[in-house]
Amino acid sequence: MQLGFLVDLRLCMGCKGCEIACKVENEVPLSTWRLRVKYVDVGTFPETKRTFTPLRCNHCENAPCERICPVSALHYLENGIVNIDKERCIGCAGCVMACPYGAIYIDPHTHTADKCTYCAHRVASSMMPACVVACPVQANIFGDLEDPTSNISKYIQVNQGGVQVRKPEKGTNPHHFYVGGGNVTLNPLASERVKGHSLFNNITTLPVGGHH
Amino acid sequence: MAHEILAATNAVVTLDVGIPGIVWPWLVTVNMWAKSIGTGAIFMLFILLRMYPEQAGKLRLPTALLAFVSINIFLLFTLADLHQPFRMWHIFVYSNWTSAIAIGSFMASTFLGLLTLLAFFAYKKNYETFDKVLLWTTILAIPVTLYTASLMAQCTARELWQMPAESAQMILAALLAGSAAMILLGGNSLNDEAKRTLGVILGLSALMAFIIYMSEYIFGPMKAEEIAATIGYIKSGGEWSVAFWIGQWMTYILPMLFIVLSRTSNSDSILKLAAILALVGLAIVKHVWLVIPQLLPMS
Numbered sequence: 001m002q003l004g005f006l007v008d009l010r011l012c013m014g015c016k017g018c019e020i021a022c023k024v025e026n027e028v029p030l031s032t033w034r035l036r037v038k039y040v041d042v043g044t045f046p047e048t049k050r051t052f053t054p055l056r057c058n059h060c061e062n063a064p065c066e067r068i069c070p071v072s073a074l075h076y077l078e079n080g081i082v083n084i085d086k087e088r089c090i091g092c093a094g095c096v097m098a099c100p101y102g103a104i105y106i107d108p109h110t111h112t113a114d115k116c117t118y119c120a121h122r123v124a125s126s127m128m129p130a131c132v133v134a135c136p137v138q139a140n141i142f143g144d145l146e147d148p149t150s151n152i153s154k155y156i157q158v159n160q161g162g163v164q165v166r167k168p169e170k171g172t173n174p175h176h177f178y179v180g181g182g183n184v185t186l187n188p189l190a191s192e193r194v195k196g197h198s199l200f201n202n203i204t205t206l207p208v209g210g211h212h
Numbered sequence: 213m214a215h216e217i218l219a220a221t222n223a224v225v226t227l228d229v230g231i232p233g234i235v236w237p238w239l240v241t242v243n244m245w246a247k248s249i250g251t252g253a254i255f256m257l258f259i260l261l262r263m264y265p266e267q268a269g270k271l272r273l274p275t276a277l278l279a280f281v282s283i284n285i286f287l288l289f290t291l292a293d294l295h296q297p298f299r300m301w302h303i304f305v306y307s308n309w310t311s312a313i314a315i316g317s318f319m320a321s322t323f324l325g326l327l328t329l330l331a332f333f334a335y336k337k338n339y340e341t342f343d344k345v346l347l348w349t350t351i352l353a354i355p356v357t358l359y360t361a362s363l364m365a366q367c368t369a370r371e372l373w374q375m376p377a378e379s380a381q382m383i384l385a386a387l388l389a390g391s392a393a394m395i396l397l398g399g400n401s402l403n404d405e406a407k408r409t410l411g412v413i414l415g416l417s418a419l420m421a422f423i424i425y426m427s428e429y430i431f432g433p434m435k436a437e438e439i440a441a442t443i444g445y446i447k448s449g450g451e452w453s454v455a456f457w458i459g460q461w462m463t464y465i466l467p468m469l470f471i472v473l474s475r476t477s478n479s480d481s482i483l484k485l486a487a488i489l490a491l492v493g494l495a496i497v498k499h500v501w502l503v504i505p506q507l508l509p510m511s
Contacts, residue, residue: 038511039227050226064368070313071299071306090302091295093235094313100369102510106235111295184223186452188313188509189441191223199227 002080002175004117006152006163007054010180011139014039021134022056025119032105034116035131038189039199053185054131054140056207057082057103057116058166058174065095065104065115073113077089077196079174080145081120086112100170101186119140145175156177225509234506241295243286243500244360245389248382248494250282250327251353252390253288254399258350260394261343261404270401270419271394273334278397280327287320312366318485323349323356328376356385357386370505377424381501387417388463389472389494392487408475411483415471415492422464425497438508445504452507456500479490 014037022028022035033055042049059082066074066082073089076082089112096104096113107114119129132140143150148157156163157178158165164175166186183190258274260268291297305312326349333342362383365375391414395407404409429447433440446456470486473479 033229035510036229037227039228040223042221044221044222064366067310068313068366070308070311070317071302072308073306084333088299088302089296089298091297092293092313092488094311094363094366096235097367097506100510102270106295108422129295149366167369172368188511189437190218190221191225191226191508193225194457197224197226 001078001147002145003123003143003176004059004152004175005056005118006141006155006177006179007208008139008179009051009053009185012052012054013137017060017134017136018054018140018174021130022116023148025122025130026117028114029107029109029197030179030207032107032114034114037139038185042184042187051185053178055101055103056103056131056176057099057118057175058172059118061173061175061192064098064100064170064172068094070094077120079123081109081118081123081174082115084113084115086114089113100167100172101174102106137207152177213457217320221400223304228509228511232504236293236502236506238499239318241495241502243293243384244385244498244502245283246289246386246497247360248287248389249393249491250279250286251323252386252388253279253282253393254327254346254353254390255386256349256390256394256410258346259413260402261346262403263409264406265408267402269339271398272339273331274329274397275325275394276334276342280324280331283320283324283327287324295448305394310363312359314358316363319352319356325353326352332430335414353386357382363433364380367505369438369510370442370508371436372428372432372442372501372505377428384421385419385494385498387413388421389489391417392467395483395487396491407480407483411474415468415510416488418464418468418471418490422460422468425460425464440507443507445507446463446500452500452504455496459493459496459500462489463497464490464493467493481511 014110016037019033019035026034027153028034033045035054038053038055042051057169059080063082066076070092071088071090074082074095075085084108091106091111094105096106097128104113122129129142131144141152141155143152145152147153161180162179164181164186165180178186248380253275257268260271293299294300302315303317309315326345329345330349331341333345361375361378364373364378367373380450391410395410398407429443433443446453447453467486467490470482474482474486
């Protein structure tokens with residue numbers, strides 16, 4: 001079994017339901033996110049549009065976080081999920097630095113690394129990840145990539161030419177795919193980040209891990 | 213490629229609750245800086261004992277103590293940077309052998325053990341055993357110096373930290389810091405010739421490190437858009453630009469000039485000034501290079 005995720009960006013409407021469901025399910029502390037939706041505005045008024053990109057751990061087959069973790073707190077499960085053992089983590093932040101997707105953070109309560117686990121605890125009970133359940137438009141598709149009859153495999157077959165991963169040149173082999181994406185949505189350097197040019201300007205960000 | 217897209221699309225991120233920027237702070241800078249002094253001093257003692265055994269003999273104990281203190285500072289700041297410092301022992305029990313951090317921890321701990329032995333034998337004036345242990349300590353100092361480069365290379369998306377360049381920079385930093393420290397530590401124990409040798413090592417390591425930095429500054433952006441974006445933080449002005457150039461002048465350019473000047477005027481004071489500038493500047497250079505890749509958005 002090789003679990004994977006696919007997000008159809010043509011369906012995503014940026015409601016952030018997945019973000020909230022993830023927060024509630026995994027009790028993610030304030031100012032930290034396992035899953036977040038990035039908004040990018042494209043074009044010049046009046047010809048503008050807004051794109052939405054849910055971002056989470058890509059559960060790479062060749063995960064830099066697993067490789068750099070000195071204590072194997074980040075480890076593979078048999079179903080391909082890159083899981084984290086918070087009791088073992090020493091908080092060196094090597095994984096935060098190694099992840100090319102900015103998907104790992106230091107939990108300000110436990111002072112350990114944390115990230116999306118594809119809701120491994122729910123998957124173990126044969127349930128779908130919380131974000132999949134919450135999505136009102138079924139933009140999140142989750143399943144076994146090795147099973148040709150699974151929804152995700154069928155989706156990839158149908159959309160072959162349009163299936164993309166983030167930063168393929170890094171050789172991480174992500175098990176997280178996007179359909180309907182482009183450089184603007186998937187490449188962080190293809191959009192500007194203008195200070196103060198945000199929908200919410202007072203986003204609280206705690207110091208890393210709360211004590212540095 | 214990204215900047216052409218940017219110009220065409222006028223794409224602006226209007227909402228992204230980003231991960232906080234600086235994850236490895238100044239504590240990691242001190243870690244690298246102190247390690248450079250610790251391993252570099254051992255390299256220099258090894259060279260001096262072979263070239264000038266009479267004079268360098270007096271430096272066995274001071275150098276062993278300097279390296280011992282430096283490596284302890286390095287380990288202390290490594291520990292302080294952990295968010296769960298009391299779990300440090302996990303590294304030795306649950307070691308992941310693909311991790312440069314795990315391998316480095318074992319090597320650094322063994323290195324500290326050897327330094328303790330060196331200090332003991334120097335104190336006991338058992339120089340024969342000291343010199344035997346010093347050989348193994350010097351050999352181990354090479355991977356101890358290099359492992360931080362491996363660690364930085366394992367940070368997949370921080371393209372600025374390329375392994376070949378970083379390993380060269382780590383070794384050069386150790387040679388620079390070691391020679392600078394020994395110029396200051398040597399005092400009257402070393403004759404002019406020995407000091408000149410240290411000056412040459414300091415000057416050449418400064419020159420080579422400066423060439424690598426300038427090569428990355430000029431040519432790095434031509435190879436990858438992430439390097440271009442990272443170098444952009446020091447090319448576009450602002451605090452990191454100022455810090456970068458202060459570091460380059462203090463660590464490399466001025467010490468090179470002062471070393472030439474000290475040779476022509478036969479001045480010990482100018483040589484010592486070069487050593488002090490190099491040691492202080494190295495911390496600034498290391499800090500800038502540590503921080504700027506962390507400013508890059510990953511999502």
